[in-house]
Amino acid sequence: MQEKKESNALLIGAAANIFMAVLAWFTVYYSNSEAILLDGNYSFIMFLGVLVALKIVAVRANRTKTFPFGKFYYESLYGFIKGLMILGVLIMSVTTAVIRITFYFTGYLDNIPMLIPEPILHYALICAVICYIVSFYYFQQNRKFTNKSILLRTEQKSAFVDGTLSLGIGFGVFLFSRGGEIGFIPYLADSFFVLVLASMLIKEPLTIIRESIIELAGGALQDDAKRKEFETIITLNMPETLKIENIFISKNGSKYIIFIYISTDELVYNKKDIITARTNITNILSKNHPYLSINIIPDGHINV
Structure with missing residues (x-):
């Protein structure tokens, strides 16, 4: 459309x-x-x-x-x-x-x-x-x-x-x-x-x-309003067990590329929490931005 x-x-x-x-x-x-x-x-x-x-x-x-x-x-x-x-x-x-x-x-x-x-x-x-x-x-x-x-x-x-x-x-x-x-x-x-x-x-x-x-060149998103919108949605949909360390948002044409770096106080990451967070964030953002690439990057081991 x-x-x-x-x-x-x-x-x-x-x-x-x-x-x-x-x-x-x-x-x-x-x-x-x-x-x-x-x-x-x-x-x-x-x-x-x-x-x-x-x-x-x-x-x-x-x-x-x-x-x-x-x-x-x-x-x-x-x-x-x-x-x-x-x-x-x-x-x-x-x-x-x-x-x-x-x-x-x-x-x-x-x-x-x-x-x-x-x-x-x-x-x-x-x-x-x-x-x-x-x-x-x-x-x-x-x-x-x-x-x-x-x-x-x-x-x-x-x-x-x-x-x-x-x-x-x-x-x-x-x-x-x-x-x-x-x-x-x-x-x-x-x-x-x-x-x-x-x-x-x-x-x-x-x-x-x-x-x-x-x-x-793959640089950071220059639209401050759009970046804040994305960061707010990401923060609101991240489980309490996962802490956001950094968010990098890039744009190539009409495609947005998002890297979310996370940590946890638990001994291991819960894979289900990561999948749920990524799914929820994708569903919300894709309504107005059909071309998305969302990557959640943990620092440590994932409990499968």
Whole structure:
């Protein structure tokens, strides 16, 4: 059920991205805006990324001899690559803006096509609305999965970045249309706003990359609220004869991996207590987290 809903959400995002990419390429022809070209290319990259995400949803739970625990790391790897792609688009946007500004102030105006504002303004408003709607839709869908889908979270942030870039470009063109053709405005209106927006949005891809690297490396769960939720459930369902020494929770894509280290004051461990604890914890957590690996590790001998 989760896979189907996740796939449906991603399909809606794919349709929105390819529509915005085509719209951007048409707008570039009539507007001379390199910022719009980059925005359109960004949307096309997002479209290709969604296609990859759909494939990951279909195969991540499949177990093979090579991957006996499933292919959930594909989700983390996808988030890492997508974060790099978003970062690359922002760097390209900044580089293009800096080149245009440099050309202007060094007197090479012939290398900078004058902007035509009307097509840019229409494009920016349409795409900003679409992106924010899609981003909110991804956010709402991921909430239904208790925010555990790295695919939807990555796409949600991508759509937000794209929408903010479009909105900023539109705002810059609005000022251009109000300011007329005075000074640098006809040449550099979108360039300055690209620089401002890139500085505001740079945190998004860096966060995606950081979280993905931690997951790929098997690091500790970074979601503090989720970690506390798991620890509370584990503590409440542990028999009095077993003492929790430590709890390590990791996440790889949508799969959670939990190690519970226990001790006892008894001479030996009661195997039945350990099995009962693991069963109860699994039953509770699996209601909202279908992909789980729970390991209870005692320090000593078990009474069978």
